[in-house]
Amino acid sequence: MYALADCNNFFVSCERVFNPGLNGRPVIVLSNNDGCAVSRSNEAKALGIKMGVPLYQIRDIVEKYNVVVFSSNFALYGDMSKRVHLTLAQMVPAIEIYSIDEAFLDLRGMEHTDLDAFAKRASALCRKNTGIPVSIGVASTKTLAKIASQVCKGHPGMQGGYFMHEQEGIDRILREVPVEDIWGIGRRYSRMLRSHGVSSAADFLSLPPDWVQKQMSIAGLRTWKELRGESCIEFTDHMPPKKQICVSRSFARELYDLGVISGQVSLFTSMVCEKLRKQKSACHQAIVFLLTNRFKRNVPQQYESRLITFPVATSSTLEINRAVLRELSFLFRKGYGYKKAGVILTGIVPEDTVQLDLYDTADRMKHSRLMKVMDDINTRIGHGTLTMATESVEGIRMNRQHLSPQYTTRWSDILVVK
Template sequence: MELFGLVDCNNFYCSCERVFHPDLIGKPVVVLSNNDGCVIARSNEAKALGLKMGDPFYQVKDMLEKNNVAVFSSNYNLYGDMSKRVMSLLSRYTPKLTQYSIDEAFLDLSGMDNLQEYCKEIVRKVGKGTGIPVSLGIAPTKTLAKMASKYAKKYKGYEGVCLIDTDEKREKALKLFEIGDVWGIGHRNTKKLGYHGIKTAWDLTQKSASWVQKELSVTGLRTWKELHGESCISIEELPHKKSIFTSRSFPGVGVDKLQDLEEAVANFAASCSRKLREGHIACRNMTVFVYTSRFRVDTPEDYISSDIIFPVATNNHQELVAYAVQTLRRYWKGDGKYYYKKAGVIVWDICRDNEVQGNLFDEVNREKQQKLMAAIDEINKKNGHDTIRISTQGYLKTWHLKSEYISHQYTTNLDDVIVLKV
């Protein structure tokens, strides 16, 4: 019997911070987005306080202080390295491991004996070896494995492992699982299905295949089949983001020099490019924008926004940065004329990187660029983000992110290594 295991790191960003602050175990912890804008990760204790994903930091700051919530700025160097450590440990238990995201990976567990105990051992060893608690869901399809991992995380009695390997277990799991939490359903479809009286995953499985295909298309039909126990979705077909958005507000009065703004926009485009490659996806369109403060009356207002259509869908670092900077230069009105308070880059119209359609007149050697980016990514993984970068990205000296609560880079920077005094 074919069985997939989905390993999911529990509250990953918060857990990474707790590894180096063990006094915070059992206490509320939140992690903020870049520029300390909003809450992007919460420990279970923080969730119990009513904190929501995306809560603006300035709105909940007093409540966080009142409840002694530990606050951290995003530390992606630390999180990326801790992710590598988790994946390295997992790879010892099966030769077939596929990382799906920074905190999730699929394991092929087909044909293994005493599976429940074997997987509990995986959970224990990863927790002990990295300090990161993980949950493991096992089922005959990837969609059911994701469901099982949520049960493993929710109920302590499972000891971190939930196995769905019989029709009886599958039926019970489906009846207790809300339809909106099923992988690939999405918010819009949840409303539509609710109109038809479909509240749980089990309700969906009771509909006919023809009805599901009519209402949810072929993609929804695949999900329906997976819920029935038929494996038909590959890793490449799992849900991915429709767009990736990176933006920052600049401190003080803002930025009024082209070189400074170029540096910021180049870094935003580079960040989007990295996220695209990590997700094995590419974009056909990109939007670059910058604007002045809407609330200042003592300086003139300006807004720059432009869409770029790529001749071939891409996730290439050099290409995205070059287009972003060229766009900014095209609309620039001169240094000192405006003080720009915010800038950002959005990449959208996304497709799988193995589904990119070529262009007969494409002048870029895609194969060569792909190999170059793979080499750069490997170096940056070992030595930290942006160890190798395009010169336009600068060294973040002329503008900076607001990261008042950032922790040390304990595992990737010698200056931040923990020192024990005996």
């Protein structure tokens, strides 16, 4: 048995934990640069605000119904996500973190437990420990558990937990699930299936398995089998190391000054290197890129990148940052307005398998110790406590006009109780 724990309207729920006055009001959270709605309260959904709609298209609704708008506060959301996952991990044999607001729970060995009561109890504990409402669906496969979680989310009377195991109930639910909402079936496959008269999960199950495999490969057949109750998707309680790591951002407005852009790119480099070290890896290559605003056709355009190769794989922010800023100076063109920049690390290998070079002049042990101290201080005291001198002191230049405090990760933003 497996369970899928899904935080309800997660970003909005995080904002409500620290501002209970938002309960019952329409609330939305925007994407980077305050672009599109990426999280909506149920009240906002009822007003017709769709996922991904740009803010400028719903200005009238926001003003008419006094919709509360927030900029994305990923420091807060990331920390609250860890708290939810920690609560869940204490209740099950293993947990697989699927995304910032979702996690699969391994319930194998708990078959003799009242799983419906367990799901409700786990949801209640998450609410008590974190303030976040969580819908937990339990079923025999991960795909069915994901559907059970969605059913639970739409029925408050289930009290945050639903064990979907009776075949009659499963059949009824699958007849109501649109084919595009099945986990593992994307837009391309859903369009193809609908062109063949397949509109629901039940219709999909009625297809011959040979046809499914021919049209949708082994991945499609695996989904088909999962919907029939045959577990085919393995449970992984640890995230495999990433083979490529990227940090990039679009700026609030075009940047024309190399010094300003360098500060931003240096900040991205620090962030991407921290992610690299967190998974205990090193990289052989780095890519830095600069993009102008492609929507402004009447101004000079540039979409270029530079590849950097390190003779010895490294995770040192100092070494990578020095190389990235050097190549950035070659990319920069005076008079061009740059809208986006980023740093990509690739050629990633485990840090304990790095092949040294006889002629390497860098003091690797010194770099390693320095990075460890830097990471420890930033983890203990707060992200950005210790930075490189080349990093922008203003942070990332994005539109965040509706940003809430970082209640749990910044000392100055801790709530004051009077």
